[in-house]
Amino acid sequence: MEETPKRKELTLAHRQSAYCIIYQSLKNGALPHGIFSSTAKLFKVSKSTIGRLWRDTNVNIADEGVTAFAILTNTDFFETKSKNRGRPLKWNREEVREEVRNVPLSLRQTWEGLSHALKVPASTLRYMRTKEKLFYRHSSSLTPYLTDDHKIARLSYVLDEIHMGTVDNNTQTASYKTMYDRVDVDEKWFYMTRENAHYILVGDRPEGIYNGDVEDLNYFAEDTPQRQVHHKCHITKVMFLCAQARPRLDPTTNTMWDGKLGIWPIGHCGHTQRRSLNREAGEEIWVDEKVTKVKYREMLITRVIDSIIEKWPRSQWNNPRFIIRIQQDGAKTHIDPDDKAFYNKLVQLGVEDKILIYTQPANSPDTNINDLGFFRALQSKYHCNTPNDAIDIIKHVKKTHDDYDHKKINRIWLSLMGCYNGIIECNGGNNYKIPHFGKDKLERIGQLPVVIPVTKEAFKFL
16 A cells, blocks of 8 residues: 655645646546556655646636636746645734743743733743744843943953954954963862752653563662752862963874863872761861962962963974963962962962963953863762762862863963953953854864954944
């Protein structure tokens, strides 16, 4: 038995072609046997659709008083008369759109809330979203409040990141600096587990495939995991200091330098004083340390500066004109850019003319690649592990940091330049969308740029 073709709407060209095929098959004014079936197979429609097309067209020819041969080249004659087919829509889409705009955002957080406000079924609203793309969900994140002084400082900061040698007023083009001389430093808490975790579990076996064996345990769904803590505020955590530069090719060794200067836990290892239910006496434990200016200055010198001296590509380090910029945020525990104790340590190391430190604008996490995306990427990878204590947290965080792809780090730096364009276009504000321009695809085809150009819209503010 032949499969009935799936019903579909014939296009204008297909209607004309089908009629021409049937008309040209006429012999002495009669249709040959099976012409409707063969034509229907050709256009993948039912036989009745082709028969109805033939009959309706002949009726129209008789009504119009024209010959059949005259309409073969006239596509207008095959226009369908009816434009509205199927069941009429109960809800006018344009009216629904306007009514939704008038509903307060506080009532638009769930489909049920919006349904109650509009008196429209929630299932209908979901259909309008999934099938007709009438609505879309948006996650609104809190952003730092910015005063006029903050905006001016952010705008001045971004303008300083533009390479003035690339500014061309005639073509209105410019590019940002490569940022190969910059190190972003910041702290981050890493928790042993998330407060809310999502897993994919195996459900009940679908009906019809159960083999009847009551001892077949694979038939039953997985049990939901139980995670318990004394209080969610007491989840074990460790703070880390991270220093990240931009990856680049080191011409001296002809290898890629990943820009990873290091990620260091803030604290020290100790030993338990006495035996407890959780551990034996003398067992190694991690002891957190409070971050103060003294502690922060010490870690900058013994961790960040020493790592820069050791790991920075020699082709740039040996250049007497090359200066490395360390960017920090404005936390109270961070040192001032003109901190004398820090400068004296640089003098002792002989790098006072090679390294400088400065502070990013206030309330501006979008100007630091760690806050912009690197920390979140590390955290996502880190939570694929299951640490049991602070020592395990440190081990897994360091391994995640070491294994992270340097190509992805480079893309975060390019995203940072895209955020600079948004900051300029918003006059120093933060109400912009982080731009996406297919960096992964551009890298695959070998067209990923080294720097992002200043957009035409942003150039108007220069």
